[in-house]
Amino acid sequence: MNALLKWKKGTPISIEHPHNPFLSLQQEVDKVFHDFYEMFAPSKSLEQFENLNLMPSMDVVEDKDHFTIQMEMPGMDEKDINVSLSGNSLIITGEKSTSKKNEKKKYISREISYGKYERSLSLPSTIDVDKAKATFKKGMLWIELPKKAEAKGKSRDVKIETAK
Numbered sequence: 001m002n003a004l005l006k007w008k009k010g011t012p013i014s015i016e017h018p019h020n021p022f023l024s025l026q027q028e029v030d031k032v033f034h035d036f037y038e039m040f041a042p043s044k045s046l047e048q049f050e051n052l053n054l055m056p057s058m059d060v061v062e063d064k065d066h067f068t069i070q071m072e073m074p075g076m077d078e079k080d081i082n083v084s085l086s087g088n089s090l091i092i093t094g095e096k097s098t099s100k101k102n103e104k105k106k107y108i109s110r111e112i113s114y115g116k117y118e119r120s121l122s123l124p125s126t127i128d129v130d131k132a133k134a135t136f137k138k139g140m141l142w143i144e145l146p147k148k149a150e151a152k153g154k155s156r157d158v159k160i161e162t163a164k
Contacts, residue, residue, distance in 0.1 A: 056094075056117050067127070067145040073117065081117075083134045083143060090121045090132075090143065120130040 061069040073081060073094060081094040094117040123129075123145065131146045 021131060024079075030163065031076055038113075056092075056119065064147075069121070069143040069145070071141040071143075072139060073120070073136075073141050075112070076117075078136040081136065081141060083141075085123075085132060087130045088123045088125065088127075090123055090145070092119045092141070092143070093117065 057072045061068045061070065069090070069092075071092065073096075075079050075096050076094055080096065081092065084091045096117065098114045126147050128146045128148045132144065134141060134143045136142075
């Protein structure tokens with residue numbers, strides 16, 4: 001107990017617990033702020049906005065007959081996107097490249113990101129992968145994944161019995 005009384009005010013204490021979930025969260029927040037301030041450092045090149053790993057926004061919608069994946073891919077064309085089915089996975093990849101016209105421009109501010117998109121989704125076994133189709137228009141990708149006939153509307157009521 002005397003050791004606690006000899007503690008001096010202002011002495012930094014660092015307590016790290018290997019299983020503390022807040023420690024990893026704090027480290028991630030610190031990294032985000034560091035990366036944010038580094039992005040605006042005058043010595044940084046604007047090339048940091050190119051060749052990024054991007055994550056397109058996505059909605060997944062289910063109805064009685066199929067699932068629909070909707071993805072925002074602004075600034076891209078259907079030739080820049082690849083949709084594939086492998087086993088029970090749907091893989092969507094694409095690349096948003098800068099124009100060669102932009103190479104000589106002197107940017108004052110730059111917020112548009114360029115790089116590679118990739119999303120992978122695990123699909124339920126109820127999907128009829130042979131009938132999947134994709135459409136693209138004005139920066140939006142729609143992937144329709146029909147359900148197998150035996151999975152459509154398959155439901156039943158379960159009788160509730162009194163426990164003994």
